[in-house]
Amino acid sequence: MLAVERLSFRYNSVEVLNDISFLVDAGDYVGLVGPNGSGKTTIIKIILGLMEPQKGSVSLFGTNPTAFKDRHKIGYLPQKPTNFNPHFPATVEEVVSLGLFSKKGFPGRVVKNDERLINEAMALTDIFNIKDAMIGDLSGGQQQRVLAARALVNQPELLILDEPTTALDPETREKFFQTLQELNRNKKVTIILVTHDIGSIGKYASKLLYLDKRIIFYGSFEDFCSSGDMGSYFGEFAQHLICHRHD
Amino acid sequence: MEIVNFLHYEFIRRAIITGSFIALVCSLLGVLLVLRRFSLIGDGLAHVTFGSVAVGLLLKQHPVYVSIPIVMLSSLGILKLTEKARLYGDAAIGIVSSIGIAGGILIASIAGGFNVDLFSYLFGNILSISKAEVLASITLSVVVLVIILFFYHEYFSATFDEEFAKVSGINTKKINSILVLLTGITVVLAMRVVGIMLTSALLILPAVTALQIAKSFRNTMVISSVIALSSVIIGICISFAMNLPTGATIVMTNFIFFISAFFYRNTFHKIKL
Numbered sequence: 001m002l003a004v005e006r007l008s009f010r011y012n013s014v015e016v017l018n019d020i021s022f023l024v025d026a027g028d029y030v031g032l033v034g035p036n037g038s039g040k041t042t043i044i045k046i047i048l049g050l051m052e053p054q055k056g057s058v059s060l061f062g063t064n065p066t067a068f069k070d071r072h073k074i075g076y077l078p079q080k081p082t083n084f085n086p087h088f089p090a091t092v093e094e095v096v097s098l099g100l101f102s103k104k105g106f107p108g109r110v111v112k113n114d115e116r117l118i119n120e121a122m123a124l125t126d127i128f129n130i131k132d133a134m135i136g137d138l139s140g141g142q143q144q145r146v147l148a149a150r151a152l153v154n155q156p157e158l159l160i161l162d163e164p165t166t167a168l169d170p171e172t173r174e175k176f177f178q179t180l181q182e183l184n185r186n187k188k189v190t191i192i193l194v195t196h197d198i199g200s201i202g203k204y205a206s207k208l209l210y211l212d213k214r215i216i217f218y219g220s221f222e223d224f225c226s227s228g229d230m231g232s233y234f235g236e237f238a239q240h241l242i243c244h245r246h247d
Numbered sequence: 248m249e250i251v252n253f254l255h256y257e258f259i260r261r262a263i264i265t266g267s268f269i270a271l272v273c274s275l276l277g278v279l280l281v282l283r284r285f286s287l288i289g290d291g292l293a294h295v296t297f298g299s300v301a302v303g304l305l306l307k308q309h310p311v312y313v314s315i316p317i318v319m320l321s322s323l324g325i326l327k328l329t330e331k332a333r334l335y336g337d338a339a340i341g342i343v344s345s346i347g348i349a350g351g352i353l354i355a356s357i358a359g360g361f362n363v364d365l366f367s368y369l370f371g372n373i374l375s376i377s378k379a380e381v382l383a384s385i386t387l388s389v390v391v392l393v394i395i396l397f398f399y400h401e402y403f404s405a406t407f408d409e410e411f412a413k414v415s416g417i418n419t420k421k422i423n424s425i426l427v428l429l430t431g432i433t434v435v436l437a438m439r440v441v442g443i444m445l446t447s448a449l450l451i452l453p454a455v456t457a458l459q460i461a462k463s464f465r466n467t468m469v470i471s472s473v474i475a476l477s478s479v480i481i482g483i484c485i486s487f488a489m490n491l492p493t494g495a496t497i498v499m500t501n502f503i504f505f506i507s508a509f510f511y512r513n514t515f516h517k518i519k520l
Contacts, residue, residue, distance in 0.1 A: 048414050071416035078410060085282060088407055089458055089467040098404045101415050109400070134462065150411070 001026045001158060001190055002047065007056035009042055016042045018214045020056070024192065026157070029184045031201035032194045034211035040194045041079065043211065044162050047192075048076060060158075075099070075156035077148050077164045079194075086136045092146050093131040096121055099153035121153040124179060140167035148176070152183075159183065162194045173197075177204050202243060253487055262373040262493070265381045266479040268388035269436045270449060274475035275395050276430055277454035278467055282406050284336070286454070288325060288427065289447035291340035292434040295321040295347030297443050299435075300368045301354040310368065311380065314435045315387075321347065322431035326424060371442030371494040373483070384436050391429045398422055403464055440479070441494030452501035453478065459508035474504045 002024040009017040017039045024030055034040050045051045046058055049065030060068050096118050097110050104110075122128040125145040130138065135146060144167045151159065159180070165173045181204045183189040195201055201208065208224050210217040217224060225243035253259045280286045296314050303313030321343050328339035355365050376384075395402070405412040405419045413419050430450075437446045453475035454467075461467035482497030489496075 050410065050413055069416065071414065074414065076411065076414045078408075085284075085407075087458070088282060088464075089461045090403075090407060090464040091462070094403075094464050095407065098400075098407060098411070099415070101400055101404055101412075101417065132462075 001028075001061060002192075003059040004043070004047070005057050005059075007043070007046065007053050007058060009039070009046065009051075009054050015213060017046075020211070020215055022209060022215060022218050024190060026190055027184070027188050029181075029191045029204065029206045030193065030209055031198075031205035031207065032192055032209045032211060033196070033198060033201060034216075038212045040211055041162060044160055044192070044194060048074070048160065072154040073157045075151035075154060075159040077144075077151040077159075077161040079162040079166075088135060090135050091132050092122070092127055092135060092138070092149075093118060095135050095146050096127075096131075096149045096153055099150040117153050117155070121149040124152060125149040126175070141169060141172050144168060145172070145176070155187070156189065158190045158192070160192045163196065164193070165195065165197060165200070173200070180204065253484055258374050258376075259483065259487060261376055261378070261381050262483050263480055265376055265384045266373050266440050266483060266497070267476050268385050268392075269433070269440050270453070270475035270479040271472055272388045272391045272395075272429075272433050273437055273449040274453040274457075274471040275392070275468055276426070276433055277450040277452075277475075278457065278471050279402055279406055279426060280430065280450060281454040281458070286451045287337060287340050287447065288322065288430055289434055289437075289450035291325060291344035291347075292318050292322055292431055293438065293443045293446035294344035296435055296438050296446070297365075297369070298347040298350035298354070300438075300443075301351040301358075301365055304364055305354055305358045311383065311435055311439065314438070315432055318435050319428050319431040322427035323424060326427045368438060369443050370492060371439055371445070373440045373493050374487070376439055380439060384439065387432055387436060391432055394425065394429060398425065402426065407464075441497055445494050445498045448498040448501060449475070452498070452505055456501070456505040456508045459505070459512045474501065474508075478504060 004023075005021050007017055007020040008015075016037075020039075020043065032040055032043075042051070046053050047060060047065060049060075049068055052066055058065055061070065061073060063069075097114065099121070100110060100114055100117065104114075119128065122131055125148045127142065127145050127149055130142065135143060138146065144164060148161075148164065151161070161180075165176055168176060177200050180191055180193070184191050184204075184206075191205075193201070193205060202221070205221075207220055208217060209215065217227065221243065254263075277286070277289075280288060295318050299314035299317035300310040302317065303310030306313065325336070325339045325343050328334050328342065329336050332339070334342075351365070401412070401417050401422050404415060404417055405422055409419050433450070434446050437449045441449055453471040456474045457467045457470035461470050478497055478501040482500040483493055485491065485500065486493040486496035
């Protein structure tokens with residue numbers, strides 16, 4: 001589904017990504033972690049086709065991301081709900097419907113049949129009861145759930161989430177991760193989740209990608225937990241949190 | 248009854264029809280520009296229009312037809328300066344608008360003899376609009392309206408969250424360029440309604456009025472259109488009845504709508520609390 005090969009990227013003289021290679025298979029749930037400035041958001045933007053790699057290549061569904069046309073196969077939830085004007089005059093339902101345009105193409109009219117998809121996405125993220133509310137009147141956590149519904153409305157095959165739970169309270173965060181897990185297990189949605197929440201990564205993701213400008217670790221949790229190097233890199237407590245996840 | 252009497256005059260009918268089309272276009276574009284914090288582009292391009300009208304008068308061509316290509320090019324110039332020259336939008340608008348004004352003053356000074364004509368465009372006069380101008384204005388307004396409606400969802404998406412719009416496959420560079428080009432055409436058309444000095448009011452006031460009371464994006468577009476149309480019709484009638492300058496009366500009518508919406512919103516919210 002996704003192949004990143006010998007990818008490097010610099011912002012002027014600052015190296016952000018150095019010789020990154022990894023594969024994501026259909027059905028994977030990859031937790032992407034790393035310290036601030038480690039290149040997590042940059043690699044996500046390259047995968048999404050928002051930026052072009054300076055060296056190396058990325059193949060998304062067998063295509064260069066910048067030329068990728070089947071955008072409805074991807075759902076994207078950005079880092080924080082701050083990309084938009086908080087006073088923007090749009091209802092929750094209108095914002096969720098924006099996710100359908102990639103599927104519908106030009107000129108992108110929403111027809112009656114789309115309402116079912118919109119309602120399903122709102123129900124999945126538990127925002128159906130606020131569908132007529134204005135986006136600016138909601139709390140940060142509610143706004144994040146609206147953007148999650150927008151990412152899910154197309155029923156994507158690949159879901160990319162960039163620190164999606166920073167504005168959520170613990171209870172909502174847990175429900176959100178459970179929803180992702182159900183999508184991954186039941187609907188076989190491939191997930192790439194960027195997060196600092198290593199406890200949740202340990203609990204739900206099937207693979208761990210640790211990035212710090214280069215790949216420090218990429219593999220299954222079993223491999224990660226048996227790796228002595230990771231204990232020294234993360235610290236014993238963090239590794240314990242991640243590895244003692246099941247049930 | 249008085250209003251019906253006004254409509255017997257052909258120049259009033261022309262003014263109302265042309266003004267309504269232009270106001271409708273301004274109101275829709277205005278919502279997109281205000282929400283993108285790019286509303287002053289109307290003011291900047293209006294200043295460019297001052298220079299382009301001077302060029303038209305110098306070349307003894309109709310200023311509207313000379314202005315449209317010049318202002319469209321300037322609108323793209325503002326966009327490119329914002330994208331490529333590490334400038335904020337307001338600085339790019341400031342550069343282009345001051346060049347437009349300076350160019351107009353220089354041309355008027357060098358050529359001489361048409362200062363009266365040039366300055367008449369500063370304040371506009373829709374009551375003196377010719378049949379040919381009516382036709383050109385309606386045609387161009389319809390073209391702009393169709394394009395806005397055709398790209399409605401793309402503009403909604405890119406205005407709300409440009410990064411997500413790109414991920415969705417929307418060519419944001421293309422639709423941004425189209426938006427500023429349409430704004431350029433509209434500013435030239437609006438010059439005949441309210442004059443160069445007040446053009447940006449037609450773009451901004453209906454949009455900000457709608458934003459006070461609208462309950463959705465679609466609702467914002469509809470309210471902005473209704474406010475703009477009402478302001479033009481009421482403004483023209485009042486100006487004719489009271490012998491007031493038409494452009495200024497239209498703008499003040501818009502402002503009264505804004506103040507009313509502002510108080511309605513604040514009163515309504517206080518009652519709710």
